Amino acid sequence: xxxxxxxxxxxxxxxxxxxxxxxxxxxxxxxxxxxxxxxxxxxxxxxxxxxxxxxxxxxxxxxxxxxxxxxxxxxxxxxxxxxxxxxxxxxxxxxxxxxxxxxxxxxxxxxxxxxxxxxxxxxxxxxxxxxxxxxxxxxxxxxxxxxxxxxxxxxxxxxxxxxxxxxxxxxxxxxxxxxxxxxxxxxxxxxxxxxxxxxxxxxxxxxxxxxxxxxxxxxxxxxxxxxxxxxxxxxxxxxxxxxxxxxxxxxxxxxxxxxxxxxxxxxxxxxxxxxxxxxxxxxxxxxxxxxxxxxxxxxxxxxxxxxxxxxxxxxxxxxxxxxxxxxxxxxxxxxxxxxxxxxxxxxxxxxxxxxxxxxxxxxxxxxxxxxxxxxxxxxxxxxxxxxxxxxxxx
Amino acid sequence: xxxxxxxxxxxxxxxxxxxxxxxxxxxxxxxxxxxxxxxxxxxxxxxxxxxxxxxxxxxxxxxxxxxxxxxxxxxxxxxxxxxxxxxxxxxxxxxxxxxxxxxxxxxxxxxxxxxxxxxxxxxxxxxxxxxxxxxxxxxxxxxxxxxxxxxxxxxxxxxxxxxxxxxxxxxxxxxxxxxxxxxxxxxxxxxxxxxxxxxxxxxxxxxxxxxxxxxxxxxxxxxxxxxxxxxxxxxxxxxxxxxxxxxxxxxxxxxxxxxxxxxxxxxxxxxxxxxxxxxxxxxxxxxxxxxxxxxxxxxxxxxxxxxxxxxxxxxxxxxxxxxxxxxxxxxxxxxxxxxxxxxxxxxxxxxxxxxxxxxxxxxxxxxxxxx
Numbered sequence: 001x002x003x004x005x006x007x008x009x010x011x012x013x014x015x016x017x018x019x020x021x022x023x024x025x026x027x028x029x030x031x032x033x034x035x036x037x038x039x040x041x042x043x044x045x046x047x048x049x050x051x052x053x054x055x056x057x058x059x060x061x062x063x064x065x066x067x068x069x070x071x072x073x074x075x076x077x078x079x080x081x082x083x084x085x086x087x088x089x090x091x092x093x094x095x096x097x098x099x100x101x102x103x104x105x106x107x108x109x110x111x112x113x114x115x116x117x118x119x120x121x122x123x124x125x126x127x128x129x130x131x132x133x134x135x136x137x138x139x140x141x142x143x144x145x146x147x148x149x150x151x152x153x154x155x156x157x158x159x160x161x162x163x164x165x166x167x168x169x170x171x172x173x174x175x176x177x178x179x180x181x182x183x184x185x186x187x188x189x190x191x192x193x194x195x196x197x198x199x200x201x202x203x204x205x206x207x208x209x210x211x212x213x214x215x216x217x218x219x220x221x222x223x224x225x226x227x228x229x230x231x232x233x234x235x236x237x238x239x240x241x242x243x244x245x246x247x248x249x250x251x252x253x254x255x256x257x258x259x260x261x262x263x264x265x266x267x268x269x270x271x272x273x274x275x276x277x278x279x280x281x282x283x284x285x286x287x288x289x290x291x292x293x294x295x296x297x298x299x300x301x302x303x304x305x306x307x308x309x310x311x312x313x314x315x316x317x318x319x320x321x322x323x324x325x326x327x328x329x330x331x332x333x334x335x336x337x338x339x340x341x342x343x344x345x346x347x348x349x350x351x352x353x354x355x356x357x358x359x360x361x362x363x364x365x366x367x368x369x370x371x372x373x374x375x376x377x378x379x380x381x382x383x384x385x386x387x388x389x390x391x392x393x394x
Numbered sequence: 395x396x397x398x399x400x401x402x403x404x405x406x407x408x409x410x411x412x413x414x415x416x417x418x419x420x421x422x423x424x425x426x427x428x429x430x431x432x433x434x435x436x437x438x439x440x441x442x443x444x445x446x447x448x449x450x451x452x453x454x455x456x457x458x459x460x461x462x463x464x465x466x467x468x469x470x471x472x473x474x475x476x477x478x479x480x481x482x483x484x485x486x487x488x489x490x491x492x493x494x495x496x497x498x499x500x501x502x503x504x505x506x507x508x509x510x511x512x513x514x515x516x517x518x519x520x521x522x523x524x525x526x527x528x529x530x531x532x533x534x535x536x537x538x539x540x541x542x543x544x545x546x547x548x549x550x551x552x553x554x555x556x557x558x559x560x561x562x563x564x565x566x567x568x569x570x571x572x573x574x575x576x577x578x579x580x581x582x583x584x585x586x587x588x589x590x591x592x593x594x595x596x597x598x599x600x601x602x603x604x605x606x607x608x609x610x611x612x613x614x615x616x617x618x619x620x621x622x623x624x625x626x627x628x629x630x631x632x633x634x635x636x637x638x639x640x641x642x643x644x645x646x647x648x649x650x651x652x653x654x655x656x657x658x659x660x661x662x663x664x665x666x667x668x669x670x671x672x673x674x675x676x677x678x679x680x681x682x683x684x685x686x687x688x689x690x691x692x693x694x695x696x697x698x699x700x701x702x703x704x705x706x707x708x709x710x711x712x713x714x715x716x717x718x719x720x721x722x723x724x725x726x727x728x729x730x731x732x733x734x735x736x737x738x739x740x741x742x743x744x745x746x747x748x749x750x751x752x753x754x755x756x757x758x759x760x761x762x763x764x765x
Contacts, residue, residue, distance in 0.1 A: 287757070287760040299679055319679070385674060386647070
């Protein structure tokens with residue numbers, strides 16, 4: 001047990017730090033770390049910045065060198081993410097490509113598919129979105145109904161996806177579609193890549209309770225894609241999709257934790273500045289929030305240590321999402337409580353939100369997306385603790 | 395960066411677990427909790443002479459084996475898991491730490507070897523009827539008398555106070571809070587065992603009347619020492635709590651897999667499954683907190699005061715929650731005297747309040763991080 005970093009790691013840290021020092025200037029620095037997967041603040045600037053990251057080889061840090069990555073160790077990825085967060089650098093825009101599709105292609109794709117798509121992710125010249133959820137396939141993802149039928153050397157796709165983050169900015173979508181309606185529901189699915197820019201695809205913004213629209217509905221009407229763009233085998237898309245969901249943001253945790261810690265410190269400062277930090281109940285709540293964000297860090301370090309030893313995240317890493325999403329929800333509620341009546345007053349007439357208001361509202365999505373709290377608890381109960389599954393209703 | 399126990403530390407865990415499974419099964423815990431002394435002298439002797447547990451973190455020059463607080467955390471976690479009935483926490487986490495950090499070299503040479511070998515049972519007598527864990531709570535007085543001092547007043551809730559042969563007492567002199575050592579059989583010391591709800595950890599009331607005492611460290615400078623000792627003890631207690639909480643989770647999950655109602659194991663119902671998932675989240679988080687605090691204690695770094703309070707607050711609540719849910723998941727059987735669930739539940743409650751409750755530690759933490 002030792003929380004110090006090796007000399008080698010410190011050299012890498014210096015490299016990251018000096019690159020960021022040199023490049024994170026002007027409009028990039030001015031942007032701060034605002035924005036996220038469901039928050040489009042400063043989109044154009046973030047996109048330009050991401051291309052810079054790509055040019056410098058910071059995208060796909062942990063990917064194997066043969067596919068254009070750096071082959072960085074887990075520790076180095078952790079350090080990069082930590083320094084990135086400390087530098088208050090812009091929120092990343094290539095999460096779906098770099099974090100989800102890239103690793104999926106590396107694990108399941110053909111050589112041809114890898115050569116075709118990985119460079120575009122690494123240089124941030126092609127943006128991706130994820131077409132998993134549908135109106136009737138949320139937690140029950142295998143209930144996907146969007147249908148793909150092979151027509152010569154093309155798939156013809158009809159159906160609808162929903163909650164598709166960044167679909168309106170994306171060049172490509174990776175979809176889970178039904179290719180065999182006769183098979184049992186997990187066995188008739190395929191993992192299919194499709195170009196977004198075509199007449200058969202319509203993207204409609206979905207206005208969320210924050211008043212903005214980062215999510216979308218995506219409608220497919222005789223949309224087309226090439227027959228060779230299935231990842232893995234036809235009708236074996238479930239396995240591929242589960243693999244995709246398994247590429248956890250293991251090494252991003254430290255960055256996320258720092259982001260949350262920063263928010264927690266802002267809350268403490270707010271309480272101090274507004275004369276509330278002497279109140280015994282407020283002090284309890286602030287201390288509790290602070291404890292939560294520290295434990296998030298300790299949990300992350302423990303998971304990472306096991307990942308370093310075994311190569312994959314340990315079962316208990318599955319508590320991470322449950323933990324941070326609920327912690328953040330509580331923090332948002334505390335932010336509102338501290339603001340008191342001011343929590344109602346918006347930043348502008350078009351439903352512009354103050355930072356705390358935005359955090360409070362956005363946090364309600366966090367206990368739902370990427371596996372709701374209830375699904376997370378089922379997973380923990382069944383896969384980590386070995387409790388029996390619920391008898392299937394259908 | 396490495397947040398895991400070494401192979402040697404894991405081996406220590408296996409050894410201690412095997413020892414405790416043999417020496418401290420439920421039947422033994424129950425036998426000992428009914429006694430006034432609350433421990434088995436022959437097991438205590440073996441812990442010292444065979445396993446060297448009492449002297450684990452005591453430096454070699456004082457008769458110990460010079461391991462770190464991280465090893466101590468491993469041992470305490472196993473003791474919490476087994477509900478070991480023995481004066482280990484009082485002797486090692488409280489008294490030995492007080493002597494080690496007193497800055498009194500003569501006392502260290504004189505007293506630590508006896509603790510390390512298992513000959514001495516020791517404790518810390520700090521709290522009084524007010525139950526306070528701060529300097530203001532200390533009202534017993536010490537007066538200079540010849541070469542030494544005499545103490546007057548009382549101490550309450552003293553862990554193993556009736557069986558300890560060495561007692562570190564916090565008392566006030568004209569210079570402020572000071573620490574003293576008092577022999578268990580000293581003149582003018584009346585010791586009364588308390589009947590306690592948690593019978594696995596014994597407490598006593600001590601009355602001092604002109605009781606001879608020896609100064610430990612420097613007069614008037616007892617509080618900074620005590621403050622550090624309380625932090626170290628909080629880390630030790632957090633480790634114990636983690637062990638107990640993990641055991642409660644295991645009991646709950648095992649039962650939920652075999653108990654059938656409505657034709658299904660109750661663990662297949664989400665109401666029960668989700669309870670267990672919540673327990674796992676808290677138990678794993680408690681481990682992270684306690685282990686990290688153990689490292690800070692081993693390093694004696696600047697983070698120790700904050701992480702000690704953090705770990706004590708979090709692990710206390712995690713243990714209590716796990717122990718309470720364990721009874722609920724077991725249903726009627728969990729409410730019986732025969733089932734062990736109540737032993738953990740009662741230990742969880744007494745530990746939650748020992749050294750200050752979570753509310754107290756959150757406040758302490760707030761102060762320590764500058765709120």
